[in-house]
Amino acid sequence: MKKYLLAHDLGTSGNKATLYTTEGQLVKSMVYEYTTHYFNNNWAEQDPNVWWKAVIETTKEILSDIEPKDIAAVAFSGQMQGCVCVDSEGNALRPAIIWADQRAQKETLELTAQIGLEKFYKMTGHRPSPAYSIEKLMWIKNNEPDIYKKTYKMLLCKDYMLLKLTGKYATDYSDASGTNAFDLNTMTWSDEIIKAAGIARDKLPILLPSTEVLGGVTNQAAKETGLCAGTPIVMGGGDGACAAVGAACINVGDTYSCVGSSAWIALTMDKPIYDEDMKTFNFAHLIPGLVMPCGTMQTGGASYSWIKKELALFETMEAKRLGISAYDLMNEKAKSAPVGSNGLLYLPYLLGERSPRWNVNAKGAFIGLKMESKREDIFRSVLEGVTFNLNVILKSFKNHISVQEMVVIGGGAKGELWRQIMADMYGIPILKPNYLEEATSMGAAIAAGVGVGAFKSFDVIHDFLKIEDKVYPINANKEVYDRMYPIFEACYHSLTNVYDQLAKL
Numbered sequence: 001m002k003k004y005l006l007a008h009d010l011g012t013s014g015n016k017a018t019l020y021t022t023e024g025q026l027v028k029s030m031v032y033e034y035t036t037h038y039f040n041n042n043w044a045e046q047d048p049n050v051w052w053k054a055v056i057e058t059t060k061e062i063l064s065d066i067e068p069k070d071i072a073a074v075a076f077s078g079q080m081q082g083c084v085c086v087d088s089e090g091n092a093l094r095p096a097i098i099w100a101d102q103r104a105q106k107e108t109l110e111l112t113a114q115i116g117l118e119k120f121y122k123m124t125g126h127r128p129s130p131a132y133s134i135e136k137l138m139w140i141k142n143n144e145p146d147i148y149k150k151t152y153k154m155l156l157c158k159d160y161m162l163l164k165l166t167g168k169y170a171t172d173y174s175d176a177s178g179t180n181a182f183d184l185n186t187m188t189w190s191d192e193i194i195k196a197a198g199i200a201r202d203k204l205p206i207l208l209p210s211t212e213v214l215g216g217v218t219n220q221a222a223k224e225t226g227l228c229a230g231t232p233i234v235m236g237g238g239d240g241a242c243a244a245v246g247a248a249c250i251n252v253g254d255t256y257s258c259v260g261s262s263a264w265i266a267l268t269m270d271k272p273i274y275d276e277d278m279k280t281f282n283f284a285h286l287i288p289g290l291v292m293p294c295g296t297m298q299t300g301g302a303s304y305s306w307i308k309k310e311l312a313l314f315e316t317m318e319a320k321r322l323g324i325s326a327y328d329l330m331n332e333k334a335k336s337a338p339v340g341s342n343g344l345l346y347l348p349y350l351l352g353e354r355s356p357r358w359n360v361n362a363k364g365a366f367i368g369l370k371m372e373s374k375r376e377d378i379f380r381s382v383l384e385g386v387t388f389n390l391n392v393i394l395k396s397f398k399n400h401i402s403v404q405e406m407v408v409i410g411g412g413a414k415g416e417l418w419r420q421i422m423a424d425m426y427g428i429p430i431l432k433p434n435y436l437e438e439a440t441s442m443g444a445a446i447a448a449g450v451g452v453g454a455f456k457s458f459d460v461i462h463d464f465l466k467i468e469d470k471v472y473p474i475n476a477n478k479e480v481y482d483r484m485y486p487i488f489e490a491c492y493h494s495l496t497n498v499y500d501q502l503a504k505l
Contacts (some may be wrong), residue, residue: 002022007236008076014033016031017058017388060225073232073233087152101253124180153203154204166218189204240296254268255267255403277469287458310331312499328416334417423471423474435464
């Protein structure tokens, strides 16, 4: 019996390749970093060929001390809601427009006008938004007609890697549900939306379950990666859906949060949650038959990395000298600030905002700065501001379901202080599993294992994942945050006109 499952997690900052045994043990993991081109205020692109290079290099490294023939299957998780235009020979025609890009505002208005906001939301589980794939493809058609004409298929990030490995064009239901062209009720492409978008239907790939074996590694891909020709390639899914499985969020009512570059809160349900104010949205789950209500903000961990880059130069240099993470020193500094950061509030809208604001013009802000404000107040206020914003999302879900506890994954879950802030603000226990940054690749690996019959079901996650720590709310802290929450809300709403004026400069 073959021993290993190889999973790739194609994120915003890099690709993480992870090798697991079929018994659930993590054997080896490595990261290949790449860059994002941010420009024109809120545009964001990446080179799909760099993704492929990342997959080649990490695969070779993973295989350096094992036999390639022992790989039972390979699967992918990938950043969602992008737009990769490829020709009939499988070549990327332009840089990928990624999830963070907000350029397709005109196209979003056109789509909304034709379908209607509420109908669109109930059909797809999402609002129309520049964040989604079909609006981005509409923008390409309107602004780069030659590229659109040459486009054979529009793919998502992981789908382009599947194409490079197998020569086949396809996407899975979870990734498709992040395109704004997918009918969540029928689990098919929506002809009504595609027609309204003015997009040729045949430019969209076929739809398959996350556990489907798409094909085997081609001879050319085997030469490039070191994998054996014919190794099964399983579909996998979008990063949010894979992370849900990797966080053991697999039963109805389970809740998890991921704090990576972006940050989100998601549930596992058997039917969508339609929020009255449409703050949240719904993806198809990695597990067939389930859905994943979700609220995703643009700059979660990215807010903390931004503050590190711009204001934590001392901590960065000192951490390098000590051989530790600069975030550890920042967290210690933030811990010395009082709950509420001495009245300093941070609005985490550095790339506009998706859920819960749906405002491409929103901007970041510090409100409450005064002469006695210190760097530790600023550091802590960023952690609190991101959490306040996530709490807006959580409160929307609490109108529909009782949330008793939450598993938190991603790099942001490493810090004990941030987990305590979450527990205090949300008023529920926060659970830290043994794997934080591997959860997404773990979900893909489990899809691969189920796909090739190595696992009977997704329940096998409980052999992989164990809870290492549980943080409980501190009532006195929660009282402070409960008083500050409506002020945080008021700060955002009072600035919406200012954001619009700034956007016109």
